[in-house]
Amino acid sequence: MKKNFILILTFVFLAFTACNNDDNAPQSDVAVAFAEASYNLTSDATPVQIKFSKPAPVAGTITLDVTETAVAYTTDYTTTPAAASKKVVVSFPKDATSVEFTFNKIKNATATEVKNVVFTISGTSFGGQISSNKTIQLNFNEAASLGTALSPEVGGPLEPNQVYVDLSSGKMTSAVRNSWDLGFYSGADFRVVLNNSVKMAAKQLKSTNIDEVQVVDETMIIAQGTGFPEQVDDSAGDITKTAIAAVSSTDSDNKVYLLYLGNKPAAAAPVLGKEGAAGGDTRGWKKIRVLRSGSDYKVQYADIASTTHEEIVISKNSAYNFTFLSLIDKKVVNVEPQKNQWDINFTTFVNVIPNGATMVPYFYPDYVTNNLNGNAKAYQVLTSAFTYEAFTLANVDNTKFTADQRNIGSNWRSTSAPGPDGNPMTQFVLRTDRFFVIKDPAGNVYKLKFTGGAKADLERGHPTFQYAILK
Template sequence: MKKNFILILSFVLLAIGACSSDDEVAQANAVAFASTSLNLSAESTPIEIKFASPTASAGSLTLTVTETAVANGTDFSTTPAIVANTVVVPFDKNVSSVSFTFKKLKEAIEGEVKNVVFTISSVSINSVISENKSIQVNFNETASLGNALAPGVGGPTQPNQVFVDLSSGKMTAVPRVSWDLGFASGTDFRVIINHTVKMSAKQTTSTNIDEVQAEDATMIFNQGTGSITQVDDPAGDITKTAIASISATDSENKVYVINMGSNPATVAPAIGNEGTANGSSRGWKKVRILRSGNDYKVQYADIAATTHDEITITKNAAYNFTFLSLLDKKTVSVEPQKAQWDISFTSFTNTTNFGTGLVPYNFADFVLNNVKGGSKTYQVLTTSFTYDAFTLANVDNTKFTDDQRNIGSNWRGTTGGTDANGNPVSLFVARTDRFFVVKDPAGNVYKVRFTAGVNAAGERGNPTFQYAILK
């Protein structure tokens, strides 16, 4: 950059010299920014402007200011101060450079583009403004200090799963029924089923995708029914999926019958209840999954079909999974990139015990952490620490685990009650005796507490929470 600056000024001076006469007219100086861009790393930063030769007299430079997603006095300030979108920078006689100070008052939150462009518009002494007449000052991204958010899961039927990135405050809502299978992007060949719609998968003995299969009532799970071998490990262990690891040997990859689960209810349930899986059946499919080099080859059809469709799924290392809709017959966008979300709000296939052992069970109002992308969580009871007093020094790293359910349903509870007419209702509460610690994939640590799960009318599926970064 220094060589380029000297070369630019040399051409300017040569041009000025060629145009000069012998009449002792003062030769114009040349002025330019020392660089054309600057990434802020400190709170206060000097910004340098250079002259080609020492100034013949004292004077001043006038700079115009262009702001992008920032405001003077709120996000930044300068010395000398900005007045009417200009900065006047004085300089003394016989100096080769001058500077003004840029002070950053607010960081750019991750994902934001914030910058200020300064442009030399005039010089009070005889000077030529060189090519480096502007500099763009960029705010470096940093993690959000905290916020209060309301993930839009969509009310008591909770039609959406919402992915939240705490460091940027960004929330991504996706219809739960938009996908059916997720294909892992890692070195293992693993496939997950949609854990938000009561889906299950059962291996057959066949390798012929065109062989007719039948519905299997034992795959439908309700209170006390179903098999935990037909759903993915609820803790999120990718080695414990209902569909076995896809073998490099084709003959080892069997056909699976897929119970596609249930749609969200189309009619809102009674106040205090949820309708995440009270809609119509999503039907049945059969799939056979093979390897194709480093990709997946998926054969799929209705269970009574004697022909099938086929699609190749390519791994994408930027994401935990590539998602496929068997109903729409195409890949679909679901999760953000694996390092760009921390927790998600959804209904979820967990397990519970009704007295005869663990069975799959649909939980509404569930919160998962992105364990596969590197996000971990643990719970803190207020009998040990209050939310306000909890600091980074109080974080116990030994409590972070690889279980994606560490928040799960622990943040809320339901109790029985009656409405104004004496009818029984389920009263939903956000627990106030606990909060959670979340470490994101970048290593930022936050404390998170849930403030509500219902709206003013008492309808579920309206979660709110607040969080703050720990430093």
């Protein structure tokens, strides 16, 4: 299926260097650049965007030089606009803040081929500066992996890591789950998500003054069955149901929020069979107010007793689901891979579950989510209906790919087993009566079964699984 994924790149200039074809041309204070060194092509058509540091002063063009490795134009790829003599010339109107061209992939690489095209910004018609980030390499993905066995390194029973898995390549990307606090959505909406993996909570206040002193509200603290569902993000992953309201273009509508930053993992390993993912010290409290700044977010933040605040501007980058911010370290941090380059995430998780007549937040270790915002979906199959070995593409039921990131969740394991006295005891138990079907952002479909989650001595936090592509 042909899909378009727009590669919109965050504009980060570390150094600007003038590099115009005509040394005597008047220089503009507008700089142009790519922000990333490379991109793996997962779609037939990929619009690639070049950003401007400020609106273009006049209409004009950007010239790109083309360098090929093991590919030929019209055989392996084309571009829109078309290339001529190993150059692509892209036009833009006055006041443009970006310009794009489309890369059309015709042939994938095979398992043994290395195929790529490098585009280099070589000139602008208006004397614009070309930054040090002047090239991008587009890599031809080989055919999707047929499947393998993987062991995500979540870090044992304390589970300090979130691990993102791309089934088509078998690549795993790890992020320290305490390394971030807020995620800023790159889609059309202006939404902010909490770090669910550390039990964060957000409470809207009546004030719009970030410099007002606030106090701790211990009712926000999430334990097993305490806290308020409205103070955590929708556990199914609906981006329109975040604890922090949509950021309004009217500043006066954007309230201050009190944030409970959740808990660190425990300082020492727990008793064998138990988890220590959230048994550590509190990560503290903050207050924030989020505004819009054009197409960006402007974040005001401070300690709750402070009468002054700091600000940071967060730019959207639609190559990713979110841009992540650490309030503790006061900087943007890398967490997720690009949105079409991961499928499932091994993490800890705050779910919202029934407790009698009410719904309450509840913390889960050993949890697996699917990349709902990147359009990766999953569903469960019981072996009473199909065996893993016999399940084929013809058996896939597309109606079961629902918009819920919890369709794997904790369903792959249990944490209770009969003890020596016959009473239940805490112990990791792998559920072998089920497997899962996963559709990735490129439309590939896989079957996946878990093969373990604990060591022989019952130490938790050691998941293993195998998967195979369905064709």
